Amino acid sequence: MTTLVQRLVFDQARGEVRDQDRRYLLMRPDVLMGTLRQLDDGTRSEVLAAFADSTAIHGTHSIIAYLSTLEADGEDGARALLSLIRETSPALGWGRWAFAPVEDGLALTVAAGYGPATQPVCAPIAGMFRTVAGVVLGNAVAVEETACAAMGDHDECRFIARRCSQGVAA
Numbered sequence: 664m665t666t667l668v669q670r671l672v673f674d675q676a677r678g679e680v681r682d683q684d685r686r687y688l689l690m691r692p693d694v695l696m697g698t699l700r701q702l703d704d705g706t707r708s709e710v711l712a713a714f715a716d717s718t719a720i721h722g723t724h725s726i727i728a729y730l731s732t733l734e735a736d737g738e739d740g741a742r743a744l745l746s747l748i749r750e751t752s753p754a755l756g757w758g759r760w761a762f763a764p765v766e767d768g769l770a771l772t773v774a775a776g777y778g779p780a781t782q783p784v785c786a787p788i789a790g791m792f793r794t795v796a797g798v799v800l801g802n803a804v805a806v807e808e809t810a811c812a813a814m815g816d817h818d819e820c821r822f823i824a825r826r827c828s829q830g831v832a833a
């Protein structure tokens with residue numbers, strides 16, 4: 664299978680960047696993060712939660728498309744999907760992702776930095792991880808960011824996805 668970097672089409676006639684039928688938008692991260700910084704803490708929290716939910720919902724489209732290209736299922740399929748995400752995320756500028764199994768869940772470490780912030784600004788990563796971990800673990804999961812590089816104390820952001828006991832996404 665071709666890598667995302669090979670598949671991305673920069674269609675200047677239409678003014679679009681696409682991976683097959685999935686359109687992407689290139690944006691400077693300081694524009695996005697600068698928008699968030701202009702909001703008060705309460706509003707920013709709401710926007711970040713919506714950002715995470717939207718990424719989880721719309722990211723499913725990409726995950727389903729990726730899964731259909733993998734010639735593996737079960738545990739092999741899960742490993743292949745994680746390997747694909749590990750390759751795709753840096754290609755999209757979302758940092759370098761590393762997965763590790765944890766008891767009843769999955770851990771994700773992301774090496775990327777957004778600069779100083781008053782709270783974790785990694786909502787879209789958490790949303791995408793919610794979708795990926797849900798597929799890999801075969802169960803709805805809740806994702807928590809346990810350490811954030813944007814908060815200044817860590818070099819990396821760390822996320823944990825754990826199965827929801829009710830099987831309902833949190």
Ligand SMILES: [Zn+2]
Pocket residue numbers: 783784785808810811812813819820821
């Ligand atoms: Zn973070």
